[in-house]
Amino acid sequence: MAWPRRRRVARPPRRTDFWPFGGMILMAAAFFLYAVSGLVAPWWAVVLLLVLWLVVFVACCRWFTTHPRRITVAAVSLVAVWFVVLVAGARWWGWSA
Structure with missing residues (x-):
């Protein structure tokens, strides 16, 4: 008899x-x-910004399947950080074209 x-x-x-x-x-x-x-920004500020972006990008790659909404929050936060850094640099340190 077969199962x-x-x-x-x-x-x-x-x-x-x-x-x-x-x-x-x-x-x-x-x-x-x-x-x-x-x-607009000096080279050292651009290097620091790109290092920050790379660190967040690696974290986002790790979160792709486990925490998908964190990626969007991180990306919007990066745009906000970019805006604040460039505005602060132009206002207080004289970064401009």
Whole structure:
């Protein structure tokens, strides 16, 4: 007598979440902002900004599947940090074109 085969229960396909993809798109936009900062900021400030971006990018790559909404928050935070650093640099340290 043969054992009856177990049937696999068909699971509905998982819905793809937009949060990690939208966050990575914002990370790419933030990279371009950070890279073009050399037009206004000194080279050492641009290097520090790019190092900060790289650290956050590595964290976002690790969060892609586990914490997808953190990527978007991190990318928006990076844009805010970029804005604050460039405005503060122009106001207090005389960075300008």
